[in-house]
Amino acid sequence: MKKLNSEFFIKNRRKLSAKLGDKGIVFIAGNALLQRSGDTNFPFRQESNFYYLTGVNEPSAFLVMDLAAKATFISLPIRQGIHAIFDGTQNLQDIKNQSGIDEILDSADGWKRLRKLNLEKVFSIVTLEDENILANPFPQICLKTLERDNVRCEDIAKTLASMRMIKTADELDVMSQAAAITYTTLNEIENKLGLFESEKALEAEITKQFSLKGAAGHAYQPIIASGQNSCTLHYINNNQRIKNDSVILLDVGAEVSNYAADISRTFTMGNLSSLELDVINYVKDVQREIIKEIMPGMTFRELAQSAHHKIATQLVRLGAIDKKYSKEDVSDFFPHGVSHFIGLDVHDVGDYELPLEENMTITIEPGIYWKEKGVGVRIEDDIVITKNGAQIIGDNSISLL
């Protein structure tokens, strides 16, 4: 398994410095552990910008870059005493090697060092709260601490997003691994689908295969939706028995070096009517046609229009909607977007107003959800924009011709 090394993270910091100039301090906080219950926590996932600039997966850490002095340090709670007994010690040399950062300091020393710097101009990420999915509180806690010292931060979220939006060869490598693991797992499962009696059994097998094949785990909560459940876009209960003669929609992705895959397939169990099989085949066709159309310079709006038109044509062909359809008729069957950026975040940062450009990575995921028939179909691959088209990430066997 190819891993991202310090060179990648050093380059990212250099690129950021070049964009910000040679004055000021960059302050980027990572995520902290979140309580699951009592003194146990949810599995830790690093904040993506912090990871992009450091490669460090330690909780409650922050990165400081002194742009004038070209000096860097990371502050983190270095485990000692009882914490070291329970959770083990960190290998600080490993953290240094992985990140290429000059110094790793314990939190108290990190804050002391930071306060000695000239904090007139501080660049950071000011996250917006979402009441449904709360942001990890650690970055906000850090920013409030800075505020109490009368330090005002300039938001560089967009600067970082513009960097992360264009992938390097290293990033494409790890994304290919994540996608390849997902494809292999899905192929294996399709070949022995009859062995799985429940959505849970399928989920367990996918989780096991992702781990055995070297992924860190799932990049997001897997969707294993059989029968009627396939019409619920973000169905994650995955706890029903799989009925015979039904579709099974799998929307899953492995995570490798914190980068995501996001792939959907719709399989069949038992015998489906020819109309139901048509739904699957038409969505497959639409997906391939869209990928073939993609060119640098195309906009997300054009992508969406093309998908809408193609899905509508198939819905008419299936007899699901009238020839004189409205926009709403189509979105009843296809209520989600056809594409999003993918990278460190499964729904990655990026500017959707910009035209597609070489080395952007996006998903292509048309679908048809026919509730009355209990048939939901989504076909999704991750693609990279190339000089004169697009290529599917992680599966060279998928031909676009």
Ligand SMILES: [Mn+2]
């Ligand atoms: Mn997706």
